[in-house]
Amino acid sequence: MEPESRIRVALERNPYDVIIGSGQLARVGDALSALQVRAGTRILVVSNPDVADHYAAQCLSSLEAAGLKPVLLTIDAGEEQKTLDTLRIILDAAQHNGLERTSLMLALGGGVVGDMTGFAAACWLRGIRVIQVPTTLLAMVDASIGGKTGVNHPCGKNLIGAFHQPSLVMIDPLTLRTLPAREFRAGMAEVIKYGVIGDPELFERLEQAEDLSDPGRMTPELLQTILERSAQAKAAVVAADEREGGRRAILNYGHTFGHVVETLTGYGTWLHGEAVAIGMATVGQLAVNKGLWTDSDQQRQLTLIQKAGLPTAWPSLNIDKVLDTLRSDKKVRHGQLRFVLPDAIGSVLISDQIRDDDVRQCLTSQH
Amino acid sequence: MEPESRIRVALERNPYDVIIGSGQLARVGDALSALQVRAGTRILVVSNPDVADHYAAQCLSSLEAAGLKPVLLTIDAGEEQKTLDTLRIILDAAQHNGLERTSLMLALGGGVVGDMTGFAAACWLRGIRVIQVPTTLLAMVDASIGGKTGVNHPCGKNLIGAFHQPSLVMIDPLTLRTLPAREFRAGMAEVIKYGVIGDPELFERLEQAEDLSDPGRMTPELLQTILERSAQAKAAVVAADEREGGRRAILNYGHTFGHVVETLTGYGTWLHGEAVAIGMATVGQLAVNKGLWTDSDQQRQLTLIQKAGLPTAWPSLNIDKVLDTLRSDKKVRHGQLRFVLPDAIGSVLISDQIRDDDVRQCLTSQH
Numbered sequence: 141m142e143p144e145s146r147i148r149v150a151l152e153r154n155p156y157d158v159i160i161g162s163g164q165l166a167r168v169g170d171a172l173s174a175l176q177v178r179a180g181t182r183i184l185v186v187s188n189p190d191v192a193d194h195y196a197a198q199c200l201s202s203l204e205a206a207g208l209k210p211v212l213l214t215i216d217a218g219e220e221q222k223t224l225d226t227l228r229i230i231l232d233a234a235q236h237n238g239l240e241r242t243s244l245m246l247a248l249g250g251g252v253v254g255d256m257t258g259f260a261a262a263c264w265l266r267g268i269r270v271i272q273v274p275t276t277l278l279a280m281v282d283a284s285i286g287g288k289t290g291v292n293h294p295c296g297k298n299l300i301g302a303f304h305q306p307s308l309v310m311i312d313p314l315t316l317r318t319l320p321a322r323e324f325r326a327g328m329a330e331v332i333k334y335g336v337i338g339d340p341e342l343f344e345r346l347e348q349a350e351d352l353s354d355p356g357r358m359t360p361e362l363l364q365t366i367l368e369r370s371a372q373a374k375a376a377v378v379a380a381d382e383r384e385g386g387r388r389a390i391l392n393y394g395h396t397f398g399h400v401v402e403t404l405t406g407y408g409t410w411l412h413g414e415a416v417a418i419g420m421a422t423v424g425q426l427a428v429n430k431g432l433w434t435d436s437d438q439q440r441q442l443t444l445i446q447k448a449g450l451p452t453a454w455p456s457l458n459i460d461k462v463l464d465t466l467r468s469d470k471k472v473r474h475g476q477l478r479f480v481l482p483d484a485i486g487s488v489l490i491s492d493q494i495r496d497d498d499v500r501q502c503l504t505s506q507h
Numbered sequence: 508m509e510p511e512s513r514i515r516v517a518l519e520r521n522p523y524d525v526i527i528g529s530g531q532l533a534r535v536g537d538a539l540s541a542l543q544v545r546a547g548t549r550i551l552v553v554s555n556p557d558v559a560d561h562y563a564a565q566c567l568s569s570l571e572a573a574g575l576k577p578v579l580l581t582i583d584a585g586e587e588q589k590t591l592d593t594l595r596i597i598l599d600a601a602q603h604n605g606l607e608r609t610s611l612m613l614a615l616g617g618g619v620v621g622d623m624t625g626f627a628a629a630c631w632l633r634g635i636r637v638i639q640v641p642t643t644l645l646a647m648v649d650a651s652i653g654g655k656t657g658v659n660h661p662c663g664k665n666l667i668g669a670f671h672q673p674s675l676v677m678i679d680p681l682t683l684r685t686l687p688a689r690e691f692r693a694g695m696a697e698v699i700k701y702g703v704i705g706d707p708e709l710f711e712r713l714e715q716a717e718d719l720s721d722p723g724r725m726t727p728e729l730l731q732t733i734l735e736r737s738a739q740a741k742a743a744v745v746a747a748d749e750r751e752g753g754r755r756a757i758l759n760y761g762h763t764f765g766h767v768v769e770t771l772t773g774y775g776t777w778l779h780g781e782a783v784a785i786g787m788a789t790v791g792q793l794a795v796n797k798g799l800w801t802d803s804d805q806q807r808q809l810t811l812i813q814k815a816g817l818p819t820a821w822p823s824l825n826i827d828k829v830l831d832t833l834r835s836d837k838k839v840r841h842g843q844l845r846f847v848l849p850d851a852i853g854s855v856l857i858s859d860q861i862r863d864d865d866v867r868q869c870l871t872s873q874h
Contacts, residue, residue, distance in 0.1 A: 224594075231667055235662045263667045264666065266655065266656075266657060266668045289633075298633075299631065299632060302630060302633055303633055
């Protein structure tokens with residue numbers, strides 16, 4: 141049996157573990173038994189068709205072997221299906237399968253499955269437990285940890301949702317084998333983010349790696365390191381600031397411009413991670429313009445992003461629409477824009493000193 | 508100026524006040540200023556057309572006088588509109604009016620408006636603050652306090668929702684003047700409930716009152732006493748058990764059978780409070796059958812319920828459907844029915860010892 145890593149998300153009220161290791165998917169039933177989930181408990185396993193084809197059987201038999209009663213629901217889970225309508229499908233399945241307060245939901249899939257299953261679990265009977273079993277790199281290093289759940293509003297991403305912490309996160313790197321290459325690379329954007337915002341060692345390790353765009357060319361050790369350090373970073377920030385009042389906001393590095401890209405190009409043009417890559421490149425340039433960090437650090441960031449096969453160029457977008465969209469972002473306070481800006485590799489600050497003109501200048505100079 | 512009562516809901520994380528007094532509606536703006544809500548803050552005031560006709564102007568001008576920026580949304584708010592579709596209307600209005608994380612929602616109306624506005628506030632940007640300004644007796648003594656929010660699923664009441672505590676509850680008895688008599692009486696069911704589950708003095712005070720079915724025939728002092736003691740009872744139970752793990756369950760006295768009546772007769776046949784009245788009468792008989800309380804106490808309860816103009820007779824319903832519905836109730840644990848049963852005036856116990864046969868016998872003997 142492969143060794144496993146356990147990372148504790150040390151929340152005051154509902155602490156939980158992130159378990160990382162090859163082959164963990166086959167042990168999810170045992171892990172739930174270890175959490176005192178009692179035999180006979182109903183579990184609504186939510187997945188999307190592709191992931192279910194590869195991994196549902198293994199997951200369900202592990203749960204059944206532990207005496208649990210899983211039932212599988214597959215949903216279409218692109219970003220454009222992340223809506224109240226799909227939420228309703230999960231809630232209907234919860235009703236149909238008789239989920240009680242002691243029942244569980246389990247999200248087996250990427251970020252969209254995780255966000256919607258988490259939100260459904262938050263709403264069903266005013267909250268039942270949820271287990272996150274992410275199968276994409278993006279969900280492993282980011283979305284599955286921290287309890288942010290939700291769906292999109294036609295006018296913006298993740299405007300509707302809840303904070304609902306999982307009871308357990310199970311990460312099995314073997315599931316990355318079947319992940320499309322483009323999605324793997326998109327996940328690397330968040331890994332690079334952890335380097336920039338607080339982990340210069342991780343950043344350097346990534347710089348030294350031969351390849352960052354294909355898991356088949358990465359050593360299992362590098363992959364395990366990436367997953368562990370990312371989970372540690374996320375867990376530490378979440379534990380320090382569960383509801384994003386302060387420190388948790390640094391996790392939004394690259395996301396403010398990223399959301400603009402996703403919103404204005406329409407969901408589906410860019411993957412979330414690709415939009416974040418563009419957002420990091422852009423906000424890095426903004427930091428350079430403001431004299432906060434150096435050209436050479438921005439260059440190191442751009443090189444790393446490109447090495448992971450990710451885009452860095454700001455797309456052609458109407459600047460007024462960009463500013464409108466920035467202002468409709470849920471991180472806005474009393475109409476004042478806020479940005480997470482890098483000031484070194486491994487360090488960021490939060491600023492509400494960025495004016496519209498700074499944004500205009502930065503974005504127009506990118507073309 | 509009339510005197511006001513303040514009752515503290517002493518939660519660990521988000522304590523708040525319930526303010527009770529004639530004329531409070533005109534002081535809601537001042538109360539928000541006292542809570543440090545800053546000038547310029549946007550407030551989505553959600554109400555239904557009838558209530559808005561009577562009270563929206565007063566509420567909005569009080570908010571505006573305090574420098575706040577209210578905007579009114581009226582929704583149809585019968586129990587049959589308490590759905591995800593209506594939730595979506597509120598969320599769309601939140602988006603349309605640019606509600607940020609520091610913005611507020613304010614529910615001005617009965618339980619349905621309060622539940623849906625509270626749930627919308629819980630979901631919008633993963634949670635913004637909500638103020639409850641109940642205008643029905645039922646909402647004043649029950650729904651507005653405690654943070655239970657939600658909507659109905661086609662297969663059951665309140666199956667979808669969140670725990671989301673208000674930042675303030677403002678109760679103005681003057682708004683009861685325009686409440687339809689039937690709705691006032693329905694609210695009295697919850698008041699009687701507080702007597703049975705823990706406040707024998709309130710129960711006796713109600714027994715001594717000349718009339719319980721018409722607020723016009725009740726003294727302002729009796730009305731104030733009813734509102735205060737009910738709010739105190741609710742606040743105490745909620746503070747002891749925010750999420751209904753244990754003690755809060757006693758608030759469900761009469762509600763288990765009540766939900767069955769509401770579900771199987773279709774929303775709209777009986778008002779919630781009327782169904783609770785039937786539920787209390789029925790579960791009281793069950794307690795007598797099980798030898799837990801006396802015939803004479805059950806008789807006192809029936810007399811009081813009838814004095815308030817409320818029904819007590821169990822309707823004609825298919826017994827198998829009743830049992831199915833009981834089992835689909837969200838209070839069920841591992842398939843075992845749970846009931847809150849009275850054992851004295853002012854005392855209840857929670858039992859999972861009630862078998863299907865007990866229910867069958869109790870319900871069939873009612874005809």
